[in-house]
Amino acid sequence: MEGLDLLAWIIFLMLFAYINRELEIYRIIKEIESYISLYKYIRDKAVNTVISSFKEVAAKIGAKIDTRHLEQRVSNLIESVLIVPEDKDPYGIIAKLKHVVLAQDKTLTLEVKRLLPKAESIDIENLKNLLMAAHELNYIYKAVEHIYKQGRRFKSLWLLIQLQAQLPFLSEYVKALESSLESFSKGFPIGDSAGSMVAALFINKYASNGIQLEELAENTIAVEVPFNGRKVIVVKAKGPSGVTGRLDDALERLIIRRGEKPSVVVTVDASIKFEGEKSGTIVDGVGVAIGGLGIEKFNIEEITTKYGITLYAVLIKMSIPEAFSVMSKEVAESMEKALNRVEEIILERTKEGDTVILVGVGNTIGVVP
Amino acid sequence: MSEERIKELKRKWMMLYSALMFAVIIAITFFTLAYMIDKDVSYSYAITFLALAGVYLGMNLARLIKLKIPKYRMVKVVKCKECGYIEVGVPKKGDYVFKQVGLCPRCRGPMYIMSIYKEKIS
Numbered sequence: 001m002e003g004l005d006l007l008a009w010i011i012f013l014m015l016f017a018y019i020n021r022e023l024e025i026y027r028i029i030k031e032i033e034s035y036i037s038l039y040k041y042i043r044d045k046a047v048n049t050v051i052s053s054f055k056e057v058a059a060k061i062g063a064k065i066d067t068r069h070l071e072q073r074v075s076n077l078i079e080s081v082l083i084v085p086e087d088k089d090p091y092g093i094i095a096k097l098k099h100v101v102l103a104q105d106k107t108l109t110l111e112v113k114r115l116l117p118k119a120e121s122i123d124i125e126n127l128k129n130l131l132m133a134a135h136e137l138n139y140i141y142k143a144v145e146h147i148y149k150q151g152r153r154f155k156s157l158w159l160l161i162q163l164q165a166q167l168p169f170l171s172e173y174v175k176a177l178e179s180s181l182e183s184f185s186k187g188f189p190i191g192d193s194a195g196s197m198v199a200a201l202f203i204n205k206y207a208s209n210g211i212q213l214e215e216l217a218e219n220t221i222a223v224e225v226p227f228n229g230r231k232v233i234v235v236k237a238k239g240p241s242g243v244t245g246r247l248d249d250a251l252e253r254l255i256i257r258r259g260e261k262p263s264v265v266v267t268v269d270a271s272i273k274f275e276g277e278k279s280g281t282i283v284d285g286v287g288v289a290i291g292g293l294g295i296e297k298f299n300i301e302e303i304t305t306k307y308g309i310t311l312y313a314v315l316i317k318m319s320i321p322e323a324f325s326v327m328s329k330e331v332a333e334s335m336e337k338a339l340n341r342v343e344e345i346i347l348e349r350t351k352e353g354d355t356v357i358l359v360g361v362g363n364t365i366g367v368v369p
Numbered sequence: 370m371s372e373e374r375i376k377e378l379k380r381k382w383m384m385l386y387s388a389l390m391f392a393v394i395i396a397i398t399f400f401t402l403a404y405m406i407d408k409d410v411s412y413s414y415a416i417t418f419l420a421l422a423g424v425y426l427g428m429n430l431a432r433l434i435k436l437k438i439p440k441y442r443m444v445k446v447v448k449c450k451e452c453g454y455i456e457v458g459v460p461k462k463g464d465y466v467f468k469q470v471g472l473c474p475r476c477r478g479p480m481y482i483m484s485i486y487k488e489k490i491s
Binding site for chain 1: 371374375378443444460462463464465466467468484485486487488489
């Protein structure tokens with residue numbers, strides 16, 4: 001009888017361990033499924049926002065648009081892929097990457113123009129931004145669903161656990177992209193516009209003889225501003241449409257072709273904060289403050305290294321969702337502090353008669369000039 | 370993220386957990402009374418099991434109650450360049466920073482949008 005009791009206990013414990021593991025897998029699956037359903041919902045919302053924005057622009061310019069054709073085109077565009085250049089031999093990879101990225105941008109502009117030939121450039125850029133957000137959301141949804149389905153197909157608990165561990169970070173990014181839909185459809189400044197906004201504030205504060213804009217590269221402007229005996233050339237993307245400009249091309253034109261000899265280049269940009277940091281915190285440093293694929297960063301570093309120009313950076317800290325959504329109050333209130341820091345850097349690290357290039361980095365949506 | 374969807378899920382799960390919690394409380398009361406009357410030990414096992422289920426449900430319910438969906442309002446700050454007069458309003462589509470929006474009611478100077486942001490409301 002005692003032997004039977006022991007056997008019953010062992011069976012019970014084994015059953016308990018098995019059920020516990022199955023329950024854990026079930027819980028993980030349910031959690032992943034709820035995230036996937038949320039991602040799908042957001043992806044669909046993004047596609048609907050793109051379609052309704054196209055219709056709004058069409059109504060504004062008095063153009064007729066075939067809804068079925070529009071849906072088909074939008075669906076094709078969000079499924080399109082960017083194939084990055086081969087990097088087995090990395091020599092010249094940045095030039096190749098820039099070529100591919102510019103080709104993608106040009107293609108997207110042509111696609112939007114094909115649907116709405118008479119649309120204004122502001123609307124075209126905002127529609128492109130919306131399309132890119134929908135494209136990214138679609139990719140995340142599909143990639144997460146792919147890993148989840150593989151995990152279930154191969155009954156791999158570890159694959160599911162790894163996916164579950166990544167989901168909070170992915171959700172932050174999805175949340176950020178979802179927030180960007182509102183700003184891109186309405187044309188309001190986003191957190192990433194902070195760098196452009198500081199540059200615009202500098203122009204408005206010191207351009208006493210009116211603002212003389214010069215378009216140095218596509219969607220990129222420069223304004224010469226006198227500041228305490230120095231010549232400050234402010235470079236930024238051309239607002240208020242949602243563009244980031246070609247800042248590296250603008251600097252190349254200023255320094256190499258025009259022969260400007262700046263003593264320093266100051267870049268101002270939004271930066272991702274640590275969890276414990278407050279939004280709108282201003283920090284400064286040395287180097288080029290530019291995110292993205294690294295093309296502009298590389299090219300600016302190349303030029304400034306060649307000509308021995310010192311690089312300074314001012315960063316405005318914010319979370320990932322804040323960087324993509326309509327600018328938060330904390331970030332908006334830190335603009336003056338960032339401007340003061342830029343002024344201090346120019347005054348402390350240059351002397352009268354020097355030339356300074358101030359670069360406002362980031363998407364300039366909702367900010368002019 | 371997707372506030373309306375999260376709100377919908379929160380409502381759905383709150384209702385489900387509340388109903389289950391209510392059922393568990395009723396069952397625990399029933400088994401406690403049965404145990405007090407019959408003095409049968411097997412009722413205590415049921416009470417233990419139900420109490421564990423109750424704790425699990427209570428923890429999930431508390432997590433849902435704690436889940437706050439933030440609300441925001443959009444703000445635009447319009448400032449007169451001449452006298453510094455400030456007006457605060459709601460931005461409309463097509464507004465941008467440094468856009469001229471009419472004249473100052475105090476000095477008739479040009480008014481510009483100085484800032485557009487979103488503010489968290491409790």
